[in-house]
Amino acid sequence: MKKNMRAALDDGTGRYVVKDFPMPEKIKDYALIKIRQSGICGSDLHLTTKRLKDNEKQLLPGGHEIAGEIIEIPTGGHNFSIGDRVAIEGIGAGKACLKCFYCNNGQWKHCQYPTKDTGGGFAEYMTRKPTGLFKIPDNVDWLDAALVEPLAVAVHGIRYAEMKPNSIVGIVGASTIGLACVGVAKFFGASKVIVSAKHKHQAEAAKKMGADIITCAEKGEFEEVCKSQTNGKGADLIVESIGGYQTDTFHQAISSTRSQGSMLYLGGVKVPLVFDMFAPLIREIKIISSICYGMIDGQHDFDLAIKILSENYFPYREIVTHTYTLEDIQKGIEVAANKNSGSIKVHIKQW
Numbered sequence: 001m002k003k004n005m006r007a008a009l010d011d012g013t014g015r016y017v018v019k020d021f022p023m024p025e026k027i028k029d030y031a032l033i034k035i036r037q038s039g040i041c042g043s044d045l046h047l048t049t050k051r052l053k054d055n056e057k058q059l060l061p062g063g064h065e066i067a068g069e070i071i072e073i074p075t076g077g078h079n080f081s082i083g084d085r086v087a088i089e090g091i092g093a094g095k096a097c098l099k100c101f102y103c104n105n106g107q108w109k110h111c112q113y114p115t116k117d118t119g120g121g122f123a124e125y126m127t128r129k130p131t132g133l134f135k136i137p138d139n140v141d142w143l144d145a146a147l148v149e150p151l152a153v154a155v156h157g158i159r160y161a162e163m164k165p166n167s168i169v170g171i172v173g174a175s176t177i178g179l180a181c182v183g184v185a186k187f188f189g190a191s192k193v194i195v196s197a198k199h200k201h202q203a204e205a206a207k208k209m210g211a212d213i214i215t216c217a218e219k220g221e222f223e224e225v226c227k228s229q230t231n232g233k234g235a236d237l238i239v240e241s242i243g244g245y246q247t248d249t250f251h252q253a254i255s256s257t258r259s260q261g262s263m264l265y266l267g268g269v270k271v272p273l274v275f276d277m278f279a280p281l282i283r284e285i286k287i288i289s290s291i292c293y294g295m296i297d298g299q300h301d302f303d304l305a306i307k308i309l310s311e312n313y314f315p316y317r318e319i320v321t322h323t324y325t326l327e328d329i330q331k332g333i334e335v336a337a338n339k340n341s342g343s344i345k346v347h348i349k350q351w
Contacts, residue, residue: 004020005023007123014049016329016333018326025116033071033133034070035123036145036350036351037066039176039320040332061123064120066087068121070082073130080135085135087145088132089134094133105295107295122348143347147309147317149293152302152305163237165188165190167237168191169239179206179319193212196222197215202344208314208318219248223252236261238263243270246271260285261286263285319345320347321343323349324349
């Protein structure tokens with residue numbers, strides 16, 4: 001086996017340097033995967049900002065929106081073969097102990113004793129347990145396969161929130177996860193989906209995903225539309241999909257939810273949140289936090305995401321606006337961080 005591979009790592013100055021890096025450590029019961037395509041997530045950008053602030057170098061390659069080809073596979077206990085094309089669930093199931101309470105209930109993201117991290121998809125190769133590998137059908141290309149992970153985040157969130165058919169759904173934000181939530185809400189029978197979009201290209205993408213009404217991101221606009229479309233009540237379910245280093249969208253989401261409705265918190269606010277909890281209390285609003293994916297009603301969110309992509313229920317692949325090679329990942333990071341570039345999803349292609 002090769003000793004080194006090409007990998008991209010943040011050098012602590014906010015820049016990704018592509019260099020020779022040791023091949024992933026061989027661990028018993030792990031598969032070796034050749035990476036073919038991966039996506040740059042908003043969390044990758046947030047972590048880059050944090051490392052810059054802390055002057056902290058990255059020790060292992062990142063990247064968790066990944067698709068690749070199995071090069072080596074352990075014997076027994078699975079139905080994979082060398083050469084299989086897979087979407088990789090590298091955060092939870094791929095590192096899970098498979099013995100704890102959460103693993104036994106199909107919630108691998110919450111594993112109490114996860115195994116060692118060996119690096120992510122911004123490299124030529126990575127390793128994970130077969131539990132975290134999901135076969136992709138022949139009609140799903142590498143681009144779609146690398147979208148399974150973000151789509152599964154939306155699938156999990158909408159299912160975990162127990163959205164009812166014919167619900168009116170509002171989505172704060174029209175980036176990767178927000179756009180996935182548009183299509184997924186429609187897939188599960190939402191009667192109307194209202195979306196806020198900051199940029200024109202995001203609004204156009206939201207329309208393609210099935211949004212019925214698109215508002216600007218100005219304060220008060222989204223809230224007003226959610227209420228005007230519901231006889232003043234507010235939406236049955238609001239999804240906060242932005243998060244980051246601000247809290248306005250969390251407040252906006254609560255304000256747009258009807259009494260006894262639900263607010264799905266997907267965005268991940270990275271700063272302390274000052275919030276008057278009496279408002280959702282008096283209106284009996286359910287605040288539901290959701291992250292990543294797992295098993296719900298006997299089906300993994302990755303499997304359902306693959307079904308949605310393979311049967312083209314909505315054109316999610318059209319969110320991929322830019323593609324770069326691994327050697328040019330720094331350009332991809334810069335474009336992904338600059339929404340004035342017209343970017344939504346930036347992919348790294350290795351085939």
